[in-house]
Amino acid sequence: MLSEQELVRRENLQKVIELGINPYPSEEFVVSHSSKLIKNNYTEESSDEFSEVIVxxxxxxxxxxGKASFAELQDSSGRIQLYISRDDICTGDDKTMxxxxxxxxLDIGDFIGIKGFVFTTKTGELTIHAKELVLLSKSLKPLPIVKTDAEGKVHDAVTDPEFRYRQRYADLVVNPSVKEAFVKRTKMYNSIRDFLNTKGYLEVETPILQPLYGGxxxxxxxxxxxxxxMTLYMRIANELYLKRLIVGGFDGVYEFSKDFRNEGMSRFHNPEFTQIELYVAYKDYEWMMNLVEExxxxxxxxxxxxxxxKVGDNDINFQRPWKRYTMYEAIEEFTGVDISQMDEDNLRNAAKKMEVPLDPTMARGKIIDEIFGEKCEPFLIQPTFITDYPVEMSPLAKKHRTEEGLVERFEAICNGKEISNAFSELNDPIDQRERFEAQLDLGKRGDDEAMVLDEDFLRALEYGMPPTAGVGIGMDRLAxxxxxxxxIQDVLFFPQMKPETTSIKPEKE
RNA sequence: GUUCUGUUAGUACAAUGGUUAGUGCACCUGACUUUUUCUCAGGAAAUAAGAGUUCAAUUCUCUUACAGGAUACCA
Incomplete structure (x- = not known):
């Protein structure tokens, strides 16, 4: 069902065609200037350089x-005003154009090309005086119009999240700040790539479709x-494949990996998200902490x-060094309770006193994780490393060199959320097999997130993996x-949405 | 999942148990050769779906659908 305005646009398209104008020409249109370039560089003195511009x-x-008009043209760099007078774009007797x-x-949203010269109007606005106007592409669907008045107040701002996420293309056209966020996201990727390449690590690609999921x-x-x-799973992490590459002899490998998790959605969770994972041979988690900070x-x-x-109301300072706590220290700091020596039953009671909700499938490690997640993590605003996790919740991390029952693992917490997770990687194949088996037990207890045993990965470890430090960083969270x-929807171009339902509207007569 | 809130024209908002549901922008018709949310004159266009209460519902109640915020699990 087309709206009145869409019908008008289709009629306009038809009339353009009847005038012999191709509404979708294929020839290259050579642009000489961006609007930003003109705005940044035009002066009275340099006006000669702008006597013929094509935008x-x-x-x-x-x-x-009447016989003259003003218009605004928006290109990828911004907007610029056009002055279009009848007798300048129609030099002959035919004033049809x-x-x-x-x-x-011509409708709002149509792509046009303009050849003309730059000048300043009586009111002082930089403007292109058009000598030639070409239709480059007709728009059939009205864009939402956002207007900013003299006081800088924005009218009819497009803020409806559903519209913005479903029709990101339109959101990008009318909300310039959206572009900025995505440009920043790309800068972030480039920054990390640059950092890791400079250190000599190799960017690699590993399978997304996997016979067994893990990591x-x-x-x-x-x-x-x-x-x-055969059944294939979409990867939930790329850890096990990158470690296979360390077994194969690379010193350092990293991958920006799209991962897929079939879980709840929220403003922090999209079913597909991006992590970077990095593995470096002959290093440990202490070394990795320094690298992550840097x-x-x-x-x-x-x-x-x-x-x-600036994030919300907080100023987050990423300057090194970051604060470091062990997990037990963090829990003691925030709850006053030392849980380091407690067994599962005592821990369960302690959690109960702290009003941390538990369910019976949780084992000791999971309970500690719950306490930390409830009582500590949300309050860690400045970048902080939490180290030395219980062995039960870290089946891929190496046992702590001195502390019984712990592993050499850290998470970087920032703004109350984990942004990074790392460990000294477990490279003892016998220990790794036992950990996988412990996970199988958890699975039997009802933990549907428990890991599965990956024989091929164990075979790789049996060939020998050097001591290795590994890290994963949530790119969306960091963005x-x-x-x-x-x-998270604001840093994903096309966040996952429920299917669009066709609205039931009574047919118009 | 839970909970709260919302759904009025293309869009953003307003109002009302009863006669013609109002305004800005966008749209349509006309006038205007340096304007700037141009201006001026005129026009078209809407109460999510269903049920109930009522003489009368867009307004009150309930159900459904859809959406958003908050909250919980996972990055």
Whole structure:
């Protein structure tokens, strides 16, 4: 069902065609200047350099005043005003281009090309005086119009999240700040790539479709390969494949990996999300902590220009060194309870006193994780490393060199959320097999996120893996911090949405 | 999942148990050769779906659908 305005646009398209104008021409249109370049460089003295400019973009506003008009053109760099007078774009007797095409048939959102010269109007606005106007592409669907008045007040701002996420293309056209967030996201990737490449690590790619999923505690997406007639899972982490590459002899490998987890959705969770994982041979988690600090500090600088990043009401300072706590220390700090010596029953009671909700499937490690998640993590705003996790919740991490029952693991917490998780990687194949078996027991207890046993990975470890430090960083979470975004949907171009339902509207007569 | 809130024209908002549901922008018709949310004159266009209470419901109640916020698990 087309709206009245859409019908008008289709009629306009038809009339353009009837005038012999191709509404979707294929020839290259050579642009000489961006609007930003003109705005940044035009002066009275340099006006000669701007006596012939060619620009292209969307027509975003028309102010028609009879035989002359003003219009606004939006290109990828911003907006610039156009002055279009009838007798300048129609030098002969035929005034169709102005009277009919420009005034009547061009709609807001149409792509046009303009050839003309730059000048300043009486009111002082930088403007392109058009000598030639070309239609480059017709728009059939009206864009939401956002207007900013003289006081800088925005009218009819497009804020409806559903519209913005479903129709990101339109969101990007009308909300310039959206572009900025995504440009920052790309800068963040470039910053990390640059950092790791400079250190000599190799960017690699590993399978997304996997016969067994592993490397994290999560429920996977399941799919099926027809030719092989086998079940495949979409990866939940790329840890086990990257470690296989360390076995194979690379010193340092990293991958920006799209991971998929079949779990709840929220402003922190999208079913597909991106992590970077990095593994470096002959290193340990202490070394990795230093690297993460150094890297994230650089990211903050590269992306925002400062080590201090404003996130909501907080100023987060990524300058090294970050605070470091062991997990037991953090829990003691925030709850006053020393749980380091407690067995599962005592721990369960302690958690009960702290009003941390538990369920019977949780074992000792999971309970500690719950307490930490409830009582500590949300309050850690400045970047903080939490180290030395219980062995039960870290089946891929090496046992602590001195502390019984712990592993050499750290998480970096920032703004109350984990942004990074790392360990001295477990490379003892016999220990690894036992840990997998312990996970199988957890699975039997009802933990549907318990890991599965991966024989091929164990075979790789049996060939021998050097001591290795590994880290994973949630790119979306980091992007949220670096762009001061309140939800993951704001740093994903196309966040996952419920299917669009066709609204039931009575047919118009 | 739980909970709260919302759904009025293309869009953003307003109002009302009863006669013609109002405003800005966008849209349509006309005038205007340096304007700028151009201006001026005119026009078209809406109460999510269903049920109930009522003489009368867009307004009150309930159900459904959809959406958003908050909260919980996972990055």
């Amino acid at each position: 292209a973009g969307r027509l975003m506003m028309k102010r028609i005043m 102005y009277n009919t095409v420009f005034k009547k048939l 994290a505690a999560a429920r996977p997406f399941k799919t099926h390969h027809n030719t092989l007639d 890297m994230i500090e650089k990211v903050a600088l590269d992306v925002t220009g400062s080590t201090i990043v 949220m911090i670096m762009t001061n975004s309140n939800s």
